[in-house]
Amino acid sequence: MILCMFVQPKLLLYSSNETSTSIKMLISSHLRGCKRCQQALEQLKKTTSAVKDFMSIDVSPDIDLDIRILESIRKNSETT
Amino acid sequence: MMDIRVKNLKDEELAAQAAQGTIACFEELLSRYRTPVFRYCYRMSGSKEDAEDWTQECFVKIYNNLGKYNPERRFSPWLYRIVHNYGVSVIRVKQSHSYQLVPDQDLAEYPAGSKTDAVDVLEKKLRSEALAEAVDQLSPTLKSALIIWALEDITFKELGEILNTPLPTAAARVRRALIQLRQQFMKTEDKDTI
Numbered sequence: 001m002i003l004c005m006f007v008q009p010k011l012l013l014y015s016s017n018e019t020s021t022s023i024k025m026l027i028s029s030h031l032r033g034c035k036r037c038q039q040a041l042e043q044l045k046k047t048t049s050a051v052k053d054f055m056s057i058d059v060s061p062d063i064d065l066d067i068r069i070l071e072s073i074r075k076n077s078e079t080t
Numbered sequence: 081m082m083d084i085r086v087k088n089l090k091d092e093e094l095a096a097q098a099a100q101g102t103i104a105c106f107e108e109l110l111s112r113y114r115t116p117v118f119r120y121c122y123r124m125s126g127s128k129e130d131a132e133d134w135t136q137e138c139f140v141k142i143y144n145n146l147g148k149y150n151p152e153r154r155f156s157p158w159l160y161r162i163v164h165n166y167g168v169s170v171i172r173v174k175q176s177h178s179y180q181l182v183p184d185q186d187l188a189e190y191p192a193g194s195k196t197d198a199v200d201v202l203e204k205k206l207r208s209e210a211l212a213e214a215v216d217q218l219s220p221t222l223k224s225a226l227i228i229w230a231l232e233d234i235t236f237k238e239l240g241e242i243l244n245t246p247l248p249t250a251a252a253r254v255r256r257a258l259i260q261l262r263q264q265f266m267k268t269e270d271k272d273t274i
Contacts, residue, residue, distance in 0.1 A: 012255045018236050018247070047258045054211045055230040061118040061132055066110055068132075069139045070103075076140060 003030050004037055011041050015048070091155035099146035106143060109155075114139075116232065117163055123227045124167040126216070134170065138163050157241035160232075164224050164242055171220040214264035218257055225250065226257040 007030050013019045014027045031037055086094070086108045098106035117138055122131035141162050149158055215223060229239050229250075240250035 009252070009255065012258070013236060013248075013251050016236065018251070043262065044255075044258065047262050050207075050211065051226065051258065051261065052230045052233075054208060054215075055123060055227060057119065057122070059119060059122055059128065059131075060115055061128075061135060065118070065132055065135060066107070066114060069110060069114075069136050070107070072136055072140055073106075073143050076144070 004034060007031075007034075007037050008040050011037070011044050012048075015041060015045060092151045092153075095146060095149050095155045095158075096151040098143075099149060106146075109142075110139060113159060117159075119231055120160075120163055120167065120227055123215070123231065124171060124224065126212075134166065138166050141166060154241070157238060160228055160242040161244060164228060167224050167227075168220040171223065175220070210265055211261070214261045217264055218260060222253055222257040222260070225253040226261075229254050 007027050010019060010023060010027060014024060017024075019027065031041065083104075086104050089097070089105070089108070091109065091112065094105040094109050098109060114135065118131055118135045121134035121138070122128060125131050125134055142159055145162060149155070215226070218226065225239065225243060228234070228242060229236075232238075234242075236247050236251040236254070239254070240247040243250050243253070245253075
């Protein structure tokens with residue numbers, strides 16, 4: 001249980017492979033015997049995947065946005 | 081000839097030359113980052129019109145601050161830090177008002193198919209709306225961190241650079257956002273969906 005409290009906040013870093021080797025080994029070993037943390041990792045992966053899926057929208061700005069931006073910068077430079 | 085040379089430059093070199101007044105270099109940076117910045121603004125603001133205005137504001141800020149950029153450091157985190165700070169500050173102001181969710185495609189926009197297709201599309205749409213609503217409930221800081229991380233597919237080390245926080249803090253923010261989303265989302269959805 002104490003180990004679960006240590007492991008669970010690190011699961012996101014663990015699943016993205018951004019923990020140190022020693023922490024990774026410790027978490028992997030703990031996960032093998034802990035159903036609770038296995039479920040937590042599974043839920044985290046599902047949520048992450050749903051969020052990334054939701055965020056990956058295919059929207060683009062209008063073609064003339066660059067012109068508007070450059071125009072705005074030009075005007076700004078003139079006034080300063 | 082100039083175009084080819086500019087296109088071959090790294091972001092950091094472009095930014096350094098843009099800071100010296102070479103507008104072609106800034107235009108190249110604009111073409112590289114316009115769409116990602118717009119997508120961030122779209123998810124933060126909830127509308128295409130706002131996203132375009134925000135993108136414009138962000139690039140004006142980026143341009144005006146180029147003199148402070150240190151070319152020895154990576155350009156992308158520096159740019160996203162400006163974008164993040166802008167997004168968070170605008171959302172904070174906006175938070176007192178309710179604003180529109182990002183509209184998703186209407187069912188009518190999907191090609192006709194079997195009944196099962198229609199049900200799948202409807203379920204996907206409902207899930208997407210519930211998720212959009214849940215994302216909007218997050219604090220500006222958590223929302224911005226989550227959007228940058230999810231959209232850009234970056235590491236927590238890189239996210240930490242953008243947010244100007246240590247790696248564990250960046251990861252903790254995203255984790256907190258994911259937990260809140262899950263809790264919020266489960267109020268309206270089947271437990272097993274997310």
